[in-house]
Amino acid sequence: MTPRYTIPDLLEQADITKNADIRETVLPYIRSQIEALEVYDAQRPQGHPYEFHLHSERMAGNLRDFALFLGWSESIADTLYWASLPHDIGKMALPPEIWDMEDKPTPEQKTVRRSHVTEGLAIIRGTFPANMLALPFMQILLDIMENHHETLDGTGFFGKKRGDLDLIVRMACICDAFDGWSVHRPHFGVRDISPDAVIGRMETEKKGQFDAELLSLFRIMKCGTPAHS
Numbered sequence: 001m002t003p004r005y006t007i008p009d010l011l012e013q014a015d016i017t018k019n020a021d022i023r024e025t026v027l028p029y030i031r032s033q034i035e036a037l038e039v040y041d042a043q044r045p046q047g048h049p050y051e052f053h054l055h056s057e058r059m060a061g062n063l064r065d066f067a068l069f070l071g072w073s074e075s076i077a078d079t080l081y082w083a084s085l086p087h088d089i090g091k092m093a094l095p096p097e098i099w100d101m102e103d104k105p106t107p108e109q110k111t112v113r114r115s116h117v118t119e120g121l122a123i124i125r126g127t128f129p130a131n132m133l134a135l136p137f138m139q140i141l142l143d144i145m146e147n148h149h150e151t152l153d154g155t156g157f158f159g160k161k162r163g164d165l166d167l168i169v170r171m172a173c174i175c176d177a178f179d180g181w182s183v184h185r186p187h188f189g190v191r192d193i194s195p196d197a198v199i200g201r202m203e204t205e206k207k208g209q210f211d212a213e214l215l216s217l218f219r220i221m222k223c224g225t226p227a228h229s
Ligand SMILES: [Fe+2]
Pocket: 087, 088, 116, 148, 149
């Protein structure tokens, strides 16, 4: 039987259709940041396959679809789209050369790349006053930004664990990783990047990192079928 997920209270409160301040101030800001990310992408080497502004749109679109798949309303799904869209804007604070290397990144380069999370948080916290940052929508935006590279087994960027990661973050982590592994990059070698294969790896090679119940629902949403047994 399909598990039922109710909309978290904070997300109900964050509904963008009920928050004029968010619609009039924050959403145009988020759109401008994605446009700036597109400009940043243009500074990276020609032919790089993984454009961050497009990844951001796809990740946020997947999260919106996931919310609708759980039976949540259009306005709640749109709220999640907007709250997740800026999750990677901190990448713009880093030198463009850090992302597109022929070889695997060194541990030092990995540390720099990972700092896009704290850089993004600093951008948001430096842009909006405390009373805005306290709004439910902004709390969800910051929660997704801070935790989108965490895993349930504690192997993520900050080593947080299952109990630290709420439902929205668990959904966002699946959507983010799924898109990241669905765009072929040179270091992948020969690899099937179909939705079925990508989700299959998330279920097996990455077992324990994602919420298994949510991942099985995500598979049904993307592939129309439950996991292979
Ligand atoms: Fe990220």
